[in-house]
Amino acid sequence: MTGVVAVAGPKAGPWPAFFARRLGRLVLSLWVLVTAAFLMIQLIPGDPVRAALGMTAPAELVNARRAALGLDHSLLRQYSDYLGGLFRGDFGTSMLSGQPVGQVIADRLPATLQLALPAFVVCMALAVPLGLTFAVLTRGGRRRGAELGFTSTTALFAAIPEFLVAVALVAFFAVRLGWFPVAGQDGEGSLVLPVVALALGPASTLSRIVRVETLSVLGNDFVRTARAKRLPARLVYLRHALPNALTATLTLGGLLLISMVAGTVLVENVFAWPGLGSTIAQSILQKDYPLVQGIVLVYGIGVLLVNLVVDLLLAVLDPRSTIREN
Structure with a gap:
């Protein structure tokens, strides 16, 4: 047989x-x-x-x-x-204007993304180098003064609400100095103040996380091994320390992107920016509930998609996370 x-x-x-x-x-x-x-x-x-x-x-x-x-x-x-x-892509009809909600969202969403996406880029561009630099400068308990100044300053900016930052920026840079438009969507200059207002607090929070994560990574054996091989400091920090510190940074970065989109509700009203944030505020006051319903749904879908992208990026950076869940 x-x-x-x-x-x-x-x-x-x-x-x-x-x-x-x-x-x-x-x-x-x-x-x-x-x-x-x-x-x-x-x-x-x-x-x-x-x-x-x-x-x-x-x-x-x-x-x-x-x-x-x-x-x-x-x-x-x-x-x-x-x-x-x-x-079918039909979000309903506005109670007041009779206009399709989907059309209103399609008209206003680009303006909101025009603020939120640059604010996210500015946040990451500031937070990652700043956190990495101060982690290197203060590792091993060195430069206590620099550490105290960094933590105090970032804690202060992280605690100030976006709309207060927006009002202060308008009062100083737009009204007093006249460098930027006070409000409205008028060229690239009108983007500067609202983007800074959205990015300043999240960048402060994220830079603190990057510093803590980088300090933790710098104490690992593989970093000490890289130093023992007398690799250039630039390679040690950028090739070995930074990629390992980015896992937590990406997780929080995705959450911060969500908070930035939500923060546009207040910032857009301060700057009279014609996006979804100002639209939902007006709709709530006017009791236009289908329009509020549609915008909330779009915000929620955005949150879910950002979370999905963050999960996939983390899985690519750390494939062990896909195994641990099995």
Whole structure:
């Protein structure tokens, strides 16, 4: 009798399972987010259409707007219609203007990204070199004065809210010195003050994290081995220390990007910037709930996508994280 030897195929590795888990979490989180956004209008006390149009609005107008928004249907029908609309890219209709919410978001989102993305780049460009430099300068308890000055200054800037930074920047650089526009979207100069207002606090926080992580890495055996080989200091810090310190930095950097997008709500109002932040503030005051609902949903999707990108980057930098989860 001839025996059959089974030959095992090559292992797929941990990546397929890792991607499957991340995708499953993303889908579940999206469903929770969409459901919460849908319930936003349902949980408003009273008639949201009446609240948006005002108590003196004619009953015919209120009923027509309720019918246009589908609020005269059952809750299950409204939820089904809402999900179907999202799959078609339909975020609903503004209660006040009757304009599609998706169109309003598409018009205002580029202005918000025009602030948030440069602010994130400025934050990383300041925080990583600053944290690495002060870690090198103060390692082993050296230069106590420099360490105290760095920690005190960064703690101060990290504690000041973005809108206070924005007001101070406007008062000094725009009103007193006249170097930049006070408000509005008027050329590249109008970007400087809002970008600085968004980036200053997060850069201070991130630089402290980079310094702590770099100090921890500099005490590891592989760094001491690199020094024992008499490698140039530049190679030791940039090739060995910095990549290992970037793991925590990327995690926090992704969270800071999320906070910057959220911070645009206040900063855009200070600078009268025509983005989603100023739009959602106006919509809340005007009780235009479908527009608020759509913008909140876009912000939430942005948060989920940033978290997914951060997870993937961390997995690339440290493949052991995909194995530890299995």
